[in-house]
Amino acid sequence: MSNKNLYLTKPQLKAELEKCLGCRNMPCTGACPVSCSPQEFIAAARKGDFSAAVKIINRNNPLGQTCGLICPDKFCMHACTRCLLDYAINIPAVQAALMEYYRSPDEKLEVPEANGRRIAIIGAGPAGMAAAWILLKQGFTLDVFEAGDKIGGALNLIPESRLPHAAVEKDWNYIYLPERLTLHLNTRIENCDALLQQGFDGVIAAGGEPFCTALNIEGEEHSLSFMEYLRHSEKYQTTGNVAVIGGGLVAVDCALVAKAGGAEHVEMFVRRQLSDMKITRAEYLELLEQRIDVSTMTSPEKIVSENGRLSLFTRKNRFENGILKPLPDSSIKRPDFDLIIRAIGSYADPAEDKPRILYAGDVKTGASTAVEAMASGINAARKLAAEILGA
Ligand code: SF4
Ligand code: SF4
Known part of the structure; x- marks a missing residue:
C-alpha cells in the first residue's frame, strides 16, 4: 500500500485554499457532525x-x-458550494495538511480548575477521546480505561497507510493532560456499576464493539470477520488467494491489507454495481493501483472447506424494475481461496443508558465514521456533565 499521497504538498494546499468561496452561510460547517x-x-x-x-x-x-x-466525502465536501462550479474543496485533505504542517507539539488543551468530580471513560477510541475532551474542558478529572495496548480503539483497524498511528497520537497528545487524565491501557472493564461504587461520579461507556453482520450462508464458519482480520492481520498473512465479501470502505481496507501482506490474488465480491460502492475516488484508484479485482453484482451462496482450501460459491444478480434479484442459473464455484473475509457491515446491540452511565460510539450507533463516533461521545459527555453538575 502506498502512502505517498497522504498529505497535500504545500503548493497543493495553497491551491485548495485559494479555491474556497468563503460562503457566508457555511454549508461545509453545517454538514460536519x-x-x-x-x-x-x-x-x-x-x-x-x-x-x-x-x-x-x-x-x-x-x-x-x-x-x-x-x-x-459525504459530509463537508458533499455540502461544499464549490461543487456547483467544478469540484468541492478537498476539505479533509486541507484539514489534515494544516494539522500536519502547522500544529505545535506544545499546543495543549486549556482547562479550568478541577471541579472535584471524577469520571471514568471506557474506551480510548474516537468517542472516548471526544468525551474526554469535553469533560476536561468542564473541569472533570478522568480515568480512561482501554482494553487494548494502545489508544485509538476502532481507529487501529484502519491500515497504517491511510491513518498512521502517529497522527492519532498527535491528536491524543493535545488532550492528554497527565495531571487530570489517567490512562489505563490493557484494562478491560465489564461492570460500569462497579465503577460508580468505587467512587466515580459518572461513566461514559464507549468501549463496545459492534457485531459483524452475518452472511447467513452455508459454511459461513469458514470465513473471518473483518474485525478479527483487521485487528490481527499478521496472524492471517498469506501469499495465496483472498476473497473479501463486501463493497464498502472496510472491505476495501481488508483487500488492501491482504494485498500489502503478500496475497497474490485479492478479489472483492460486491452485491451491487461498482457505482454503488460507498468508497471515495482515492480508494477506487488505490484498488486499481494494487490490482485488486472487484466482482460486482455477485453474491455469496456458500463456502466449502476441502483439504485446507476454501471454495466460494457465488451467483450473479441483476436489476429487474430497479429491484436487485438473483440471476437464475448463474451459480459458479470459485475454488482455491486461502482466506475468505466477510465485510458486509456491522450493527450495534446498544445497552440502555442509566443514571450516570451513558453509552457512546459504535456500541450506541453501530459502526460509524470516526467523526460520527466523536459526535456521539460529545453528546454523551455533555449529557453526563449536565446530570452531574445539575445544569
Ligand atoms: S462550502 Fe466550500 S467553498 Fe464554501 S466556505 Fe465551505 S469550503 Fe469554502
Ligand atoms: S471533521 Fe471531517 S467532516 Fe468535519 S469538517 Fe473536518 S473533514 Fe469535514
Missing part, C-alpha cells in the same frame, strides 16, 4: 495565519488530524 468550521479555518490559512487555522480546527474537533485523514 462535530461542527468543525472549514469556512473559518480556510479563511485564516488563506491569510497566512496558520496557527489560528489550527486553533479553529481544534475548537470543535480534538481529532483534527485524524479526521482530516479519514473523513469520507
Whole structure:
C-alpha cells in the first residue's frame, strides 16, 4: 500500500485554499457532525495565519488530524458550494495538511480548575477521546480505561497507510493532560456499576464493539470477520488467494491489507454495481493501483472447506424494475481461496443508558465514521456533565 499521497504538498494546499468561496452561510460547517468550521479555518490559512487555522480546527474537533485523514466525502465536501462550479474543496485533505504542517507539539488543551468530580471513560477510541475532551474542558478529572495496548480503539483497524498511528497520537497528545487524565491501557472493564461504587461520579461507556453482520450462508464458519482480520492481520498473512465479501470502505481496507501482506490474488465480491460502492475516488484508484479485482453484482451462496482450501460459491444478480434479484442459473464455484473475509457491515446491540452511565460510539450507533463516533461521545459527555453538575 502506498502512502505517498497522504498529505497535500504545500503548493497543493495553497491551491485548495485559494479555491474556497468563503460562503457566508457555511454549508461545509453545517454538514460536519462535530461542527468543525472549514469556512473559518480556510479563511485564516488563506491569510497566512496558520496557527489560528489550527486553533479553529481544534475548537470543535480534538481529532483534527485524524479526521482530516479519514473523513469520507459525504459530509463537508458533499455540502461544499464549490461543487456547483467544478469540484468541492478537498476539505479533509486541507484539514489534515494544516494539522500536519502547522500544529505545535506544545499546543495543549486549556482547562479550568478541577471541579472535584471524577469520571471514568471506557474506551480510548474516537468517542472516548471526544468525551474526554469535553469533560476536561468542564473541569472533570478522568480515568480512561482501554482494553487494548494502545489508544485509538476502532481507529487501529484502519491500515497504517491511510491513518498512521502517529497522527492519532498527535491528536491524543493535545488532550492528554497527565495531571487530570489517567490512562489505563490493557484494562478491560465489564461492570460500569462497579465503577460508580468505587467512587466515580459518572461513566461514559464507549468501549463496545459492534457485531459483524452475518452472511447467513452455508459454511459461513469458514470465513473471518473483518474485525478479527483487521485487528490481527499478521496472524492471517498469506501469499495465496483472498476473497473479501463486501463493497464498502472496510472491505476495501481488508483487500488492501491482504494485498500489502503478500496475497497474490485479492478479489472483492460486491452485491451491487461498482457505482454503488460507498468508497471515495482515492480508494477506487488505490484498488486499481494494487490490482485488486472487484466482482460486482455477485453474491455469496456458500463456502466449502476441502483439504485446507476454501471454495466460494457465488451467483450473479441483476436489476429487474430497479429491484436487485438473483440471476437464475448463474451459480459458479470459485475454488482455491486461502482466506475468505466477510465485510458486509456491522450493527450495534446498544445497552440502555442509566443514571450516570451513558453509552457512546459504535456500541450506541453501530459502526460509524470516526467523526460520527466523536459526535456521539460529545453528546454523551455533555449529557453526563449536565446530570452531574445539575445544569
Ligand atoms: S462550502 Fe466550500 S467553498 Fe464554501 S466556505 Fe465551505 S469550503 Fe469554502
Ligand atoms: S471533521 Fe471531517 S467532516 Fe468535519 S469538517 Fe473536518 S473533514 Fe469535514
